[in-house]
Amino acid sequence: TRYSKSDDALLLPLIENLCDKRATNGYRRITAHLNRQLKSGEHAFVKVNPKRIYRIMRLNNLLLAKHTGRVGDNRAHEGKVITLHSNTRWCSDGFEIGCWNKEKVRVVFSLDCCDREVMSYV
Incomplete structure (x- = not known):
């Protein structure tokens, strides 16, 4: 069984809207923007926990791809710096x-x- 609170359905459109506007933001930044938006008083929530936002975003496939630390196989560094001309590096x-x-x-x-x-x- 999937865990969900009844208020998650109310938060999901707000999260999706923020994700559409800020496609490169992770769940922590989305949480900060959402809490700032909720603080303005338009909604029934006072503040939302980042773990809850992470869970909602994970269940709805809104999370960014995890960073593995590798830039790419085409930029592998073997420890040699090659320059073609003098006085360039x-x-x-x-x-x-x-x-x-x-x-x-x-x-x-x-x-x-x-x-x-x-x-x-x-």
């Missing part, structure tokens, strides 16, 4: 060497990513 790094006399030697440099030439160092 640079990188920089620095390191510090502690000496026996407690002094420190700091080195900072910048490289051209195409030919790995050191452009500058300090």
Whole structure:
């Protein structure tokens, strides 16, 4: 049996309307917009719990697709940065060497990513 409260039928059109206007918003943002709308006093509700909105949206297929963290297989990064021409992409790094006399030697440099030439160092 599916769980539903009697007032869910009253909330569903309001949620669908917000989802139509804000197609990229998840249930938390929809809840915030809905509570702001309910606060204006047009409806019988005072405030709605995000878990309830999540349940209503899940039962009516209104949720966004879950983010998996992967951008796509066509953008897989193997750890190599390739540039076709010099002077289009640079990188920089620095390191510090502690000496026996407690002094420190700091080195900072910048490289051209195409030919790995050191452009500058300090």
